[in-house]
Amino acid sequence: MRKISVFNAYRFYELEPERHVQSWFLVLFLAYSALMMGLSGKDLQTRIMLQITEWLLNPSLVLPKIDPIFYVYMSLYPLVLLVGFILAVSYSATMVGNVFNKEKKSALPQVLRKIFPLTVFACISGGIHLLSILLLEIPYYFFMSAFYFVPLKLVLERQSLSSAMEQSWRLTKGYKLQIFTSVIAVTFLLRFITQFLIGMLASSAWAGSLLMGFFFAFRTLASGRLNGIIYLSQLSIRSTDYKLDDL
Numbered sequence: 001m002r003k004i005s006v007f008n009a010y011r012f013y014e015l016e017p018e019r020h021v022q023s024w025f026l027v028l029f030l031a032y033s034a035l036m037m038g039l040s041g042k043d044l045q046t047r048i049m050l051q052i053t054e055w056l057l058n059p060s061l062v063l064p065k066i067d068p069i070f071y072v073y074m075s076l077y078p079l080v081l082l083v084g085f086i087l088a089v090s091y092s093a094t095m096v097g098n099v100f101n102k103e104k105k106s107a108l109p110q111v112l113r114k115i116f117p118l119t120v121f122a123c124i125s126g127g128i129h130l131l132s133i134l135l136l137e138i139p140y141y142f143f144m145s146a147f148y149f150v151p152l153k154l155v156l157e158r159q160s161l162s163s164a165m166e167q168s169w170r171l172t173k174g175y176k177l178q179i180f181t182s183v184i185a186v187t188f189l190l191r192f193i194t195q196f197l198i199g200m201l202a203s204s205a206w207a208g209s210l211l212m213g214f215f216f217a218f219r220t221l222a223s224g225r226l227n228g229i230i231y232l233s234q235l236s237i238r239s240t241d242y243k244l245d246d247l
Helices: 006-010 018-038 044-057 068-101 108-113 115-135 138-146 150-156 161-171 176-201 205-234
Strands: none
Touching: 006 176, 006 205, 018 068, 018 205, 068 108, 068 115, 068 150, 068 205, 108 115, 108 150, 115 138, 115 150, 115 161, 138 176, 150 161, 150 205, 176 205
16 A cells, blocks of 8 residues: 555545535434434443543442333434444545546545445444443454445445455455554544544533534544545556545
8 A cells, every 4th residue: 555644534524516515414414413412422432431531440439220212213213323434435535536537526425325334344344343432442443444445345346244344354364453543644644633623622511522423524524535545556456537645
């Protein structure tokens, strides 16, 4: 994989058609902000980790009563994450399509046609994510590094899930660590910035929810752009309209 600037992923707004990127950002921002407001401005994963940590430190601790509405939002949380995943894949597929076909159109319809295998892959990834929480999510990121190109293989090459996973494993051979560090550099940094700003600026659940919504949308589309950048770099695709040497 050629040397690339992973922080170019932050420039997610540089993709045509721009109106689709703007609408995707708005949908993610509103959906996640509304979800966080229902959770009193606290990220669900953070709340679960805090509860688990407290219980591990003090097993005799009486667990607090959970408001039934919490379960409603907990069931909506994976749905919002799935929407984010689908739009991130749409971003990277649109980006690759612009290079391959010189067509400035959204790949969202293509992605929706592969919604079932993408959802299955998202569920597998989500399960590994949950199991990895107490290990700082490191196993999850290694899993995603090995199967980083599965969504694009499913959408662009119309492969089966098993074939896409096999092809991704081969395509990432020798580059898994580089992909791992690239993904960490983007996602971890954005999460750190989010938590820092919430601690510094968010004086209410409302303000914290809006900040988390903004950075969730930012992180999701930046992850989609990073996926497209690495995929294009890995395949050594060159275009006069889209110079990978500048990425």
